[in-house]
Amino acid sequence: GESVGLHLPTLSVQEGDNSIINCAYSNSASDYFIWYKQESGKGPQFIIDIRSNMDKRQGQRVTVLLNKTVKHLSLQIAATQPGDSAVYFCAETEQGAQKLVFGQGTRLTINP
Amino acid sequence: EAQVTQNPRYLITVTGKKLTVTCSQNMNHEYMSWYRQDPGLGLRQIYYSMNVEVTDKGDVPEGYKVSRKEKRNFPLILESPSPNQTSLYFCASSLSSGSLIRSYEQYFGPGTRLTVT
Numbered sequence: 506g507e508s509v510g511l512h513l514p515t516l517s518v519q520e521g522d523n524s525i526i527n528c529a530y531s532n533s534a535s536d537y538f539i540w541y542k543q544e545s546g547k548g549p550q551f552i553i554d555i556r557s558n559m560d561k562r563q564g565q566r567v568t569v570l571l572n573k574t575v576k577h578l579s580l581q582i583a584a585t586q587p588g589d590s591a592v593y594f595c596a597e598t599e600q601g602a603q604k605l606v607f608g609q610g611t612r613l614t615i616n617p
Numbered sequence: 618e619a620q621v622t623q624n625p626r627y628l629i630t631v632t633g634k635k636l637t638v639t640c641s642q643n644m645n646h647e648y649m650s651w652y653r654q655d656p657g658l659g660l661r662q663i664y665y666s667m668n669v670e671v672t673d674k675g676d677v678p679e680g681y682k683v684s685r686k687e688k689r690n691f692p693l694i695l696e697s698p699s700p701n702q703t704s705l706y707f708c709a710s711s712l713s714s715g716s717l718i719r720s721y722e723q724y725f726g727p728g729t730r731l732t733v734t
Contacts, residue, residue, distance in 0.1 A: 549660070
């Protein structure tokens with residue numbers, strides 16, 4: 506069936522380095538994608554979103570890239586900080602749908 | 618402060634004893650949803666509600682009930698809990714317009730960790 510998944514379940518980076526978290530999706534009808542951050546003991550928190558008519562969107566220290574050809578999106582975090590340690594989820598939906606489909610999540614660990 | 622609240626945050630119960638997890642939001646959101654989070658399975662939707670008195674099944678609705686009598690509240694009911702319902706549960710809300718979720722930015726509650734023995 507249609508699913509959203511992640512390439513890697515864990516990722517460790519040095520503080521100050523850039524990190525890239527990847528996500529693959531299989532629903533070609535998906536036209537809206539979101540990245541969420543979940544810190545330990547908390548609910549997921551919205552980070553950034555992107556629509557299918559775009560291939561890049563930037564926020565504060567974060568950039569989301571969307572490659573519709575290969576059904577892949579990524580979250581880039583610049584100059585990672587200890588507070589970036591969390592599990593990151595991608596989610597997708599399509600216009601008219603009434604739910605988000607979440608990937609399994611990638612745990613990002615920032616090493617000092 | 619705009620927020621989604623859930624109660625209780627932690628609950629240990631026994632098989633078959635009915636329980637209710639409450640969810641409330643103060644943002645006047647139309648759309649509300651319940652998810653369960655299990656290791657390796659991510660977030661899976663249980664039920665959702667587009668507005669008052671409008672609810673529908675998500676991906677894993679078996680063993681759960683919901684109600685939406687007021688816009689701000691969306692309780693999750695387990696009539697006869699079983700051990701396979703041991704999980705971390707999240708309530709979420711967002712704006713919506715008709716059948717289209719106008720804003721996909723869902724605000725999540727802090728979670729309820731449920732253990733059924």
